[in-house]
Amino acid sequence: METFIHAYSWVDIRFLLQGLWVTIYISLISIALSFVVGLILGLIRYTKIKYVSAIVGFIIDIIRNLPLLLIIFFTYFGLPQLGIVTNPTTASIAALVIFEGAMLAEIVRSGIGSVDPGQMEGARSNGMSYGQAMYHVVMPQALNHMIPALLAQFVSLVKDTSLATIIVLPELLYNAQIIYSQNTTYLIPMYVIIAIMYFVVCFCLSTIANYLQKKYNFLSPFYMWQIITNNWGSFLTGFWNTILCSIIALIFSLILGVFFALLEVAPTKFGKIVAKVYIAIFRNIPLLVIVMIFYLIVPRYIVKLSGFQAGTIGLTLYTSAFIAETVRAGISSISTGQMEGARSNGMTYTQAMRYVILPQAMKIVIPPLGNQFVNLVKNSSVLAFVAGFDLMYQAQLIAFSTFRTIDTYVVVGLFYLILTLPLSYYMRHLEKKLAQYTACGKRNNQNVYQKVKESKHIIWGVRADTRLFGLTNVKTGKIEGFEIDLAHALTKQMLGKDATASFVTTTANTRIPLLKNGNIDAVLATMTITPERAKQVDFSKPYFPAGSSLLVPDNSKIKNVKDLNGETVLAVKGTTAVNDVHKFEPKARVLQYDDYGQAMSALKANQGVALTTDNGLLAGIAQENPGYKLVGGVYNNAPYGIAVNKGQKDMVDHINKALDQLKKNGTYDRLIKKWFAGIPGFSLKGVLK
Numbered sequence: 001m002e003t004f005i006h007a008y009s010w011v012d013i014r015f016l017l018q019g020l021w022v023t024i025y026i027s028l029i030s031i032a033l034s035f036v037v038g039l040i041l042g043l044i045r046y047t048k049i050k051y052v053s054a055i056v057g058f059i060i061d062i063i064r065n066l067p068l069l070l071i072i073f074f075t076y077f078g079l080p081q082l083g084i085v086t087n088p089t090t091a092s093i094a095a096l097v098i099f100e101g102a103m104l105a106e107i108v109r110s111g112i113g114s115v116d117p118g119q120m121e122g123a124r125s126n127g128m129s130y131g132q133a134m135y136h137v138v139m140p141q142a143l144n145h146m147i148p149a150l151l152a153q154f155v156s157l158v159k160d161t162s163l164a165t166i167i168v169l170p171e172l173l174y175n176a177q178i179i180y181s182q183n184t185t186y187l188i189p190m191y192v193i194i195a196i197m198y199f200v201v202c203f204c205l206s207t208i209a210n211y212l213q214k215k216y217n218f219l220s221p222f223y224m225w226q227i228i229t230n231n232w233g234s235f236l237t238g239f240w241n242t243i244l245c246s247i248i249a250l251i252f253s254l255i256l257g258v259f260f261a262l263l264e265v266a267p268t269k270f271g272k273i274v275a276k277v278y279i280a281i282f283r284n285i286p287l288l289v290i291v292m293i294f295y296l297i298v299p300r301y302i303v304k305l306s307g308f309q310a311g312t313i314g315l316t317l318y319t320s321a322f323i324a325e326t327v328r329a330g331i332s333s334i335s336t337g338q339m340e341g342a343r344s345n346g347m348t349y350t351q352a353m354r355y356v357i358l359p360q361a362m363k364i365v366i367p368p369l370g371n372q373f374v375n376l377v378k379n380s381s382v383l384a385f386v387a388g389f390d391l392m393y394q395a396q397l398i399a400f401s402t403f404r405t406i407d408t409y410v411v412v413g414l415f416y417l418i419l420t421l422p423l424s425y426y427m428r429h430l431e432k433k434l435a436q437y438t439a440c441g442k443r444n445n446q447n448v449y450q451k452v453k454e455s456k457h458i459i460w461g462v463r464a465d466t467r468l469f470g471l472t473n474v475k476t477g478k479i480e481g482f483e484i485d486l487a488h489a490l491t492k493q494m495l496g497k498d499a500t501a502s503f504v505t506t507t508a509n510t511r512i513p514l515l516k517n518g519n520i521d522a523v524l525a526t527m528t529i530t531p532e533r534a535k536q537v538d539f540s541k542p543y544f545p546a547g548s549s550l551l552v553p554d555n556s557k558i559k560n561v562k563d564l565n566g567e568t569v570l571a572v573k574g575t576t577a578v579n580d581v582h583k584f585e586p587k588a589r590v591l592q593y594d595d596y597g598q599a600m601s602a603l604k605a606n607q608g609v610a611l612t613t614d615n616g617l618l619a620g621i622a623q624e625n626p627g628y629k630l631v632g633g634v635y636n637n638a639p640y641g642i643a644v645n646k647g648q649k650d651m652v653d654h655i656n657k658a659l660d661q662l663k664k665n666g667t668y669d670r671l672i673k674k675w676f677a678g679i680p681g682f683s684l685k686g687v688l689k
Contacts, residue, residue: 008189012179016190019175020197026089026171027158030096034157035150037097038104043134045105046112056105063102065374065420066413067381069163069392071095076167077399078406088169092161100157107153111146112138155205155284159198162286166385172197173289187300191293195285202284227407231398238394239415241308245390246377246419249315253376254369256316257323264328267349275324282321288382290314295386307386319376326372330365331357340597347465347472355472356465359505370427377419391415448521449650456499460487461506461520467620468675469526479503482675483524486543489667490524493658512536515645522651523643526616530638538648539641540655545687547634548580549615551603551622558610560632564588570599570608577612580636596621603628614638619682630682 044056063071075098076091086094115138123133165174176190228235264275282290291314299305305313334357343352384392395412399405452458462483463470470481484503491501504520511523515537528546529539550569552558558567564585571578573592581588591608593599600621603611611618615634622628644651662668672687 008193012186013193015175015179016172016193016197019170019172020201022089022169023158023161023171024201026092026096026161026164026169027154030093030100030157030161031154033093033097034100034104037101039108041101041105042108042112046109060102060105061421061424062417063098064106065378065417065424066099067378067392067416068095068099068160069166069381069384070395070409070413070416071099072163072167073396073399074406074409078409081406088164088167091167092164092169095164096157096160099160100153103153103156104150107146107149108142111142111149115141151205151208155202158202158205159284159286162198162288163382165288173286188297191289191297195289195293198286198289199281199284203280206284227398227411231394234394234398235391235411235415237389238391238412241383241389242377242380242391242415243419245308245312245315245380245383248312249319249376249380250373253316253319253323256320258327260320260324261327261331262353264324265331279321279324282317283325287314287318287379288385290318291382291386307383308389311380311383311386311390315376315379315382318379319372322372322375323369326365326368327361329368330361333364334360343597351472352465355477360507366427370423374420374424374427377423378416381416446518447650448644448648449654452521452651453495456495458487458491458495458499458501458522459520460491460501460503461511461514461523461525462487462503463507463525464505466526466617467623469616469620479505482544482671483526485671485674486662486668487524489662489671490655490658493661493667494654511643515643521644522655526614526640527643528614528638529641533643536646537643538646538652539643540652541659542639542641543659544616544640545634545637546614546616546640547638548577548612548636549618549630549634550632551611551618551628552609552631553603554627554629556609556631558631561585561588561635564610567610568608570602570611572596572599572613577614581612584635600625615682616640619676619679622679622682630679633683 041056041060045053045060047053072092072095075094076086076088079086079091079094119137119141120133123137124130128136161169161171162173164171165177172194176194179186179190260275260278263271264279266272291311294305294314295307295310298310339349339352339357343349347355380390381392383390384396391412395408399408462479463481464472464479466481468481469483470479472478473480487501487503491499504514506514506520506523506525511520511525511527512533514520515523523537524543526544526546527533529542533539550558550561550564558564561581561584564581565587566589568589568591569581570591570593571581578590578592581590591602593602596611596613596617599611602608604625610631611621615630618630622630642655644655659668672684676682676687677684
């Protein structure tokens with residue numbers, strides 16, 4: 001404690017505040033200039049001017065996939081060889097503007113692209129020029145969309161200023177190094193105080209971002225080749241160490257990130273606090289500071305670590321915090337009804353998260369995770385600060401020994417691009433492919449029946465969270481239910497006994513997009529036939545006579561919907577049953593809940609006399625809750641149908657023919673009895689008629 005008191009003398013604190021001012025000063029100038037650069041480049045890329053847009057896009061991709069540290073070295077050591085004199089301040093600002101400008105350009109392009117094209121077309125049709133429409137109509141809306149992403153990038157810029165310490169810029173980290181170099185006992189106090197300073201600045205900006213988000217040809221090929229051939233061993237060693245560091249950090253940061261994301265969304269308050277503290281600390285302290293702590297402090301007091309080990313550990317912890325937030329956001333984007341539906345069907349919280357929520361969430365977070373992986377590779381360049389023998393470290397040694405600074409850094413830049421560009425372009429391709437899931441107008445014109453006939457295989461979209469129809473067996477990991485058995489029977493009836501079926505888990509939100517995108521051949525997933533859906537897909541004959549029904553206690557006097565006159569009935573928000581009750585018994589009072597778990601708990605607490613929804617879902621709830629039964633049959637028909645893409649008449653015809661055959665040979669009746677016989681109040685006669 002005495003060491004901390006002496007270290008935090010007014011003289012030292014004032015020196016650190018001077019460094020903090022330089023950090024803020026550099027950050028503000030870089031933010032302003034990079035925003036202008038990013039805005040201009042983003043507009044050029046969005047307008048898609050022939051050749052110009054493509055060239056600008058290529059340059060942006062190159063810059064985005066190079067480590068910032070490499071760009072800093074280029075502006076500080078390389079530009080003077082071109083006759084452009086720089087100092088640490090101008091070199092740092094130039095590097096930050098180049099790097100962050102490219103990152104912001106993509107944010108601007110994406111923000112403008114998020115505005116409905118009809119806005120521009122409407123403005124142009126009203127006599128505005130392209131520039132006027134962009135300035136007065138499109139950009140105001142686009143900026144609202146961009147604000148959270150822009151602020152997040154500005155937070156990253158503030159932390160990135162710490163890299164400028166390598167070129168003796170008197171910013172916060174450099175001044176701290178000056179202090180503890182004069183008194184080594186001040187090592188821990190200095191890193192503690194600068195970590196707090198960075199944390200305060202970045203956490204404030206992060207909080208603002210979260211609030212707003214919730215609210216709305218000098219180079220010589222000869223010399224380059226000569227450098228490569230003369231130093232091939234060094235480059236190869238650095239390249240391998242960079243790959244090794246990236247792979248290790250990627251694996252463990254992914255494990256830690258998913259763990260803390262699950263902890264943050266877990267129902268336990270203590271887990272949430274631990275996760276939030278972990279994420280907040282490692283997201284808001286610069287990577288270089290974290291690495292230095294493990295390189296200088298941990299070996300002195302805990303355990304010896306090499307530069308490679310310290311850098312890899314620091315990179316892992318730093319990246320895991322960002323991955324945790326990405327995965328948490330993906331989990332939060334899944335409807336809460338998915339979890340409640342799985343819980344009401346008998347799954348534990350862990351089972352529901354493993355088999356229902358995470359599979360959907362991971363599909364959503366794949367693109368942003370890819371960006372984090374690219375950033376991880378680039379961030380591995382910090383190993384150069386701790387003698388990690390990575391690619392950047394080897395490049396420094398070669399550049400200072402050959403005096404061919406620009407050539408060397410261009411070569412090492414190419415090595416980084418070999419690692420990052422393929423990954424970056426692959427993730428962009430994957431992002432576009434996943435984005436198609438939200439497009440409702442895409443049509444698969446291939447004759448699906450001919451395809452499945454040739455392959456003797458049908459890919460069915462099914463539910464995995466609905467008891468009796470399709471529910472994952474936690475012991476076997478397989479989906480089981482009436483619809484699964486029916487899909488197997490239809491496949492063999494349509495294509496022969498040697499035909500096979502496979503299943504893709506869908507939800508109410510993903511089944512039509514997956515069908516449109518060609519990921520599945522047909523949907524067999526408790527899908528009600530409605531006029532609105534019939535505009536997007538073609539339906540088979542009904543395979544299950546679903547409809548609104550009532551679930552009541554065994555001793556209830558309620559016999560049908562007419563008995564609800566003046567009574568309170570329970571329902572789930574957004575279901576058709578809410579309107580159905582009022583249609584058939586206008587005097588009934590309806591209490592709506594967010595999910596079936598809450599509604600069933602309310603029924604058990606006598607807050608209503610009956611629970612109403614689809615009869616198939618009620619059958620599953622009744623099976624799970626002894627003492628309750630279905631009454632009154634179906635008071636409003638809403639049958640289920642098998643959906644295929646629009647225009648696939650052959651597929652519909654063969655499905656209908658197969659359904660008729662299954663009903664004729666008794667297979668259909670056998671499956672209905674297998675899954676629905678013995679459920680109190682469920683009318684087999686109504687299904688088998």
